[in-house]
Amino acid sequence: MQQIIFIDDEAPIREAVQQWLELSDISVRTCARAEEALALLTPDFAGVVVSDVRMPGMDGLALLERLQALDAELPVIMVTGHGDVPMAVAALQQGAYDFIEKPFTPERLLGSLQRALDKRRLVCENRALRRQVSQQGRIEGQLLGVSPAMVELRRQILELATTSVNVLIRGETGSGKERVARCLHDFSRRAGKAFVALNCAAIPEQLFESELFGHESGAFTGAQGKRIGRIEHADGGSLFLDEVESLPLAQQAKLLRVLQEKSLERLGSNRSIAVDLRVISAVKPDLAAEVRAGRFREDLFYRLNVAELHIPPLRARREDIPLLFEHFAQEAAARHGREARPLAPVELARLLAHDWPGNVRELANAAERHVLGLGRGAAVASPSQSLAAQLDAFEEQCLRHALQQCRGNIAEAMTLLQLPRRTLNEKMQRYGISRGEFLQGGDE
CATH class of the missing domain: 3.40.50.2300 (Response regulator)
Incomplete structure (x- = not known):
């Protein structure tokens, strides 16, 4: 306080x-x-x-x-x-x-x-x-944020990290799905083995099988020398399949077989190779909807979705924006040999009012532009809301941030915000804010 x-x-x-x-x-x-x-x-x-x-x-x-x-x-x-x-x-x-x-x-x-x-x-x-x-050995140093949503996400990750179940991560573009996948790996018993990432949308369909399963020399035209596939390389560790909804149906069936039998065969070989891996998948759309549309195998969906994590979009956790922006600005300043100029109040208000469709990735870009002196950048130059709506959004986030900082203590929040109790109560009621959202274990 x-x-x-x-x-x-x-x-x-x-x-x-x-x-x-x-x-x-x-x-x-x-x-x-x-x-x-x-x-x-x-x-x-x-x-x-x-x-x-x-x-x-x-x-x-x-x-x-x-x-x-x-x-x-x-x-x-x-x-x-x-x-x-x-x-x-x-x-x-x-x-x-x-x-x-x-x-x-x-x-x-x-x-x-x-x-x-x-x-x-x-x-x-x-x-x-x-x-x-600086807490590199702790998850708080890997997944930044003080919002209740991020506190809960870190708790879920640490809980799942103690298991070897396959996990499906849902989140919008730029929300940090690979960072969450790495945390699942880094805080698990598999941390000493490989973390292998594959973007399923970035590989031509004709190369998928070789990329996933590997091949023997001469398995097909141009196959010179043996190749270890991504799945085999992840043996003992974690395989991260980003945009898994883009996996071709033919390869979905082969991946399902690997998960069921815990073994694979390289292209051009009849020898089975045992593999032990955890599959972490990431999707933007609702994968269950892809199943209903016939674009994704239902049996593979259930194999991959033993547990599910949802990353909230940045607009749903605006109280994390100042901390994340400062972090990205410091990183950019170190890269470019520049001084990280502090945000003016009007700049902070603009950041808090923006909807961030590109999420954390867009915020990192805005921070770099800020450090380089390139102005607000396209990301925040054209507000998608009226001035009144932006001011309301800013005021709501200020209230939420203060209550989070004070762990739901109304008296401390009054002091921090310099508001009388009646005004604070009226504003909380206006924005549908409950004190109970910010109480932590043991607080009353």
Whole structure:
């Protein structure tokens, strides 16, 4: 929860500031001495520090130096008397976020605080993302996202990874089906063996059999030398069949036989080769509908669809967009030797309002264009919704993101969003948002 720590040795000023901030639904903790405030702060403090410059004991500049050592990205706002303006300017040069001259109005303080809190929130979110990405040995480092849908997807993957059942993955173009398939492999007992990926839509029909099953030398014209097929290469590991709906009917029958008998024969050979593999398939359409239309074998469908995973489209988990965009922007910046420029609020609003028909792949492209300075890109240049609809979508996602961050705690969400309870309740009712969606195990 974001919070303000306000430090001033004068009790009337502390009391006035506390009253101003609490009337604006901002959580504040006041301290009379810098030493008292230091005891409350950690590197992950999610708020902002406001401190008087001249105080007995440790003064504001000494406190700033200590806070810079603790966390160089922590916003510190200095409060100064008229005669101390040169000192405040020096503080800015040392890393202070802003300075406010006494006497100041509530509006002046609130304006500076709002900007500082926004900056701190982004810093904390980016750190959380970097921690998630750095967890290479954990699934959170492979499948990024804080939305309930992604939390549930990761849980399902880890549960299925302990088994060897065949899995069917459903998801739109660009939603990350191969990444999910790799997680199923990487977190399974088969992780030490091969993960073999095959896009069924990218192989000419006449080459399918050789590609899948391999061939012996001379099996057909041009077959020079023995070839190990994809299925045999995946022995002991996982075979990923992307766009499996494109598999020709003739090859569907042969794949079914391999799965039933757990063996194959290379083209031009009568010798059976035992294979042990897990088949992970991915489809865009409803494969059951393909079966009903006669384009896919029903018996193979049941072999492949022992368990099913559904990847939600990006538009259904918009709270993941800022984290994913930051991740892709950092990757693009590293590739191109550029600086990843932070998103302006209007740019973030545009990202959240877009429907992302190309899903995560489209978002990665937009992040790269952003890093290269190529503007918004076609992906987000032409909103598919009216301005009112985009603003509603943005507001809804802000509410959902805050409630997710606060794990359904209404009081914390009120503080984070700076909304009175009645307004928050009305907005939640308007968008059909229930507090229960964001409660985690043990929370009440």
